[in-house]
Amino acid sequence: MVAAPKEPLKEMKLALQNIQLSLAAFDLQLNITLCGWVTVLFGPSGAGKTTLLDLIAGLRRPRTALIQLGNQVLTDTAKGIFVPPRWRAIGYVPQDLALFPHLSVRSNLRYGEKNHGPSGQEDLFTFERIVQVLEIESLLDRRVPELSGGEKQRVALGRALLSSPRLLLLDEPLANLDNPLKAKILPYFRRIRHEFQVPIVYVTHDRVETLALADDILVLLRGQVAQAGPVQEVFSRPANLAVAGLLAVETVQPGQIKSRADGLVVVSVGLILLTAGPVDLPETSEVHVCIRAEDVILLRGTVPTSARNHLPATVCSVTNTGPMSRVELDCGFPLTAMLTRQACEELALQAGEFVIALIKAPQVHLIPR
DSSP states (O other): OOOOOOOGGGGGEEEEEEEEEEEEEEEEEEEEESSEEEEEOOTTTTTSHHHHHHHHHHOOSSSSEEEEEETTTETTTTTEEEGGGGSSOOOOOOOTOOOTTTTTTTHHHHOOOOOOOOSSSGGGOOHHHHHHHHHHHGGGBBGGGGOOOOHHHHHHHHHTTTTOOOOOEESSSTSSSEEEEEEEHHHHHIIIIIOOOOOOOEEEOOOHHHHHHEEEEEEETTTTEEEEEHHHHHHHSSSSHHHHHHTTOOOEEEEEEEEETTTTTEEEEEEEEEEEOOOOOOSSSSEEEEEEEOOOOEESSSOOOOOEEEEEEEEEEEEEEEEEEEEEEEEEEEEEEEHHHHHHHHOOOTTTOOOEEEOOOOGSSSOOO
């Protein structure tokens, strides 16, 4: 069998059509095409994320499926097509990294290496360049047990890249690292995206990783697509209450629409009125009001602003979470804001202080109840 020729990456699409696979708790069912440079598969444990990666990589066989990467059909159960994993030109970094503990870093890397032709896209994936980009030259003669968690992660990435992949699959690559190590490793994923120009499908249930890396997000719940789209759009406008909860939208309150005009609505949350929109809602008055903490601006006094919602609020608590601070407020209903620690210090925020919370109308998202 001859591997398919490389395609221009700007045209690369991953089509996942009529995917059906029976799992222990539910059936995995998908019909979607992924086009972004970095697509995050987001969902709770057991949602089917790793199973989907295995199907793409050819490590599992579905009951029915059409899986196509660019112009190459990888799996088509209707036509009896199933390309073996080694011919799919897909790099895969599993959760356990699958490094060989008895081999040196150099030997682990060489295990994934393919012979490169004299020209073309494969020239990107040379041993020297990958070692340089991932900054692992000093590790080459060490053995795997001597490496830290972050160093193992970079070696596993290097081995996957040395296979000259058309697509890179990463299964919760930072799950076993603490937050400081995650912060050190995340830039390497960004470098892979920009310097090697290889599309990435990245599994996680971590919101910080998703917002830092993803172009697009596919939210999986019990084996089905709950929502898909550009990452900022999905985080700002969750399709339903389950997705809002999964994405950890900080403020979700029951509300009632009072009036509509020019695409905007006035909605009450208890005794407080908010303007939201533009919105396209069915004729319903009962809604959930969703506000992300990052979209809440806090001020002292009155400052000219275009934000439609000015809410007098009392600070209930301020909690430092690394470089950011989480501020819990009472503005007639519980409201959460997320500010930099420097902003909190400049505002001298502490429990009992009075502030003004500003929220723009498009950042008040409504979900029908």
